[in-house]
Amino acid sequence: MRHDSSNSSSSSSSSSRGRFVVARHPLRAGDVACAERAYASALYPERAGTHCARCLSRADAPVPCPGCAGAAFCSPACRDEAAGSFHRFECRFSEAPTGFGCSQVARLALRMVTVHPRSYFLRLRDRLASPKEDEENGGNEEGKDAYVRVFSLASNNAQRWPEDNFRRALMAALLLKILKAGGYFSGKADISEDDEEEEEEGEPSEEEVFIGRLLLRNLQVLQFNAHEVYESLRGSRRALKPWKSQSIALAVYPRCSYFNHSCMASVGRTFVGDRIVLTCLRPVDQGEELYENYGPTFYMKSVATTLVSLGAHYRWRYQW
Ligand SMILES: [Zn+2]
Ligand SMILES: [Zn+2]
Secondary structure (H helix, E strand, O other), rough: OOOOOHOOOEEEEOOOOOEEEEEEEEEEOOEEEEEEEEEEEOHHHHHHHHHHHOOOOOOOOOEEEEOOOOOEEEOHHHHHHHOOOOHHHHHHHOHHHOOOOOOHHHHHHHHHOOOOOHHHHHHOOHHOOOHHHOOOOOOOOOOOHHHHHHHEEHHHHHHHHHHHHHHHHHHHHHHHHHHHHHHHOOOOOOOOOHHHHHHHHHOOHHHHHHHHHHHHHHHHHHHHHOOEEEEEEEEOOOOOOOOEEEEEEEEEEHHHHHHEOOOOOEEEEEEEEEEEEEEEEOEEEEEEEEEEEOOOOHOOOOOHHHHHHHHHHHOOOOOO
């Protein structure tokens, strides 16, 4: 019998080690250590015709958005849910991030805002001002305040170069423009060109500055905490080979992001739609830390190359 995922692991922290995740009870190889849906996900533009923009499932008969050519869905239900959520604000500008040369991280940073109306973030304003108190309990898989948890993920801002901060601030300002044009603040999803000109002239409101800061924080956090969502393709239903993995989206997970990574990982990850499932690769004792893996780099590159590339990306020095 498989353990219930919500009871298999718990996050902890210490001043010397930062945040980490341990097993609540002994786990066997094959047990699920953690499983959860993404707080937000962003499909790669090249997958728009084959996968659902909302749940990331394969869309064998894609249901198009009636308002744009930039999104398709697996079902009318997903289309309608997206139309009442993030796509309401992104529909008119679904091609804009590509035109501006935005990265997938920038698309996801924007989606982390558009999945909720601005009233959601305004309600969390005080808690976001002191997120430490929410580190352990500030949201979960189904938690309505899951943004508090993703907001408080590591951003390593102390190690950033000024140029890095400047570029991300510029990108946050651009994403804020897209939000404004998409009617996120006015409540009008389809504003006229006159309205756009009026908005161009005014100073950003306090609300807009607040949301702009969240966009910047999202860009910083995602650099170290975004998960590549992929699917595995097989040449035949009856054989494991030939096989390849294919990236379909970028996503952020409130609980699974707390797992540290190791070249001697204890869990492997798979995806079902936008749901991540971390499964034990070997037996784990109660209280033992659970480690995620670094992905294909561990198998494809030498140790020396891996250390250099991972250290540069995550801004740390590797420890044996
Ligand atoms: Zn769907
Ligand atoms: Zn649309």
